[in-house]
Amino acid sequence: MTHDHGHGGCGDHANEHDLPGNVLGYQDNLYNQIDRPHVVALNAVGQGQTVIKSWSERNDEALYLESDADDQLILRVPFTGSVKLRALLLKAGPSDKTPAKVSLFANENNINFDDIVDKTPTQEFDVPQGREVGEYQVRAAKFTNISSITVFFPASQGAEETRIYYLGFLGQWSERKADPIITVYEAQANPADHEKIQGMIGGAQLPQQ
Structure with a gap:
């Protein structure tokens, strides 16, 4: 599993991206595409x-x-459109309040503690202790056309609580298209299916005598 954290991840990008007035940092930061009022936290x-x-x-x-x-x-984090996820951004801690792992579930809108143990994560990462924002690269092929993502922290690294300071996402966003209206057209008329009109031969009108 590939993940960068601290000096090998976001730390290297800070000077390049974190310019004054640059709220997003990364150009593909999905902060503005998260439906923030509808983010749900369970056992929090x-x-x-x-x-x-x-x-x-x-x-x-x-x-x-x-x-x-x-x-x-x-x-549970819903998006305002369709997302192709590139990476998860996470800042947690301190020390033993850092989660041991983070599990990602794509398009699982109603997952809870009762059924999450029976589900296989779309991808999972180990979380190192540290004060930096970690960047965790996901397998993009497994995170295309995402409308929501569920993030599960199964255990801390020793404390009775798990603490999260920051959660972010990098990727591509597109407007969610409505379901298309399907209209069935007859591709080609079959003369056998249609009654011949008087004065017509094979669909051509006879010349007047």
């Missing part, structure tokens, strides 16, 4: 959209999301 203290921040706010640790009853956490 706070609202899911708390960690859906702009690129310029990614290192802000004043706002975060933390698991509640135990160290498991689910975030």
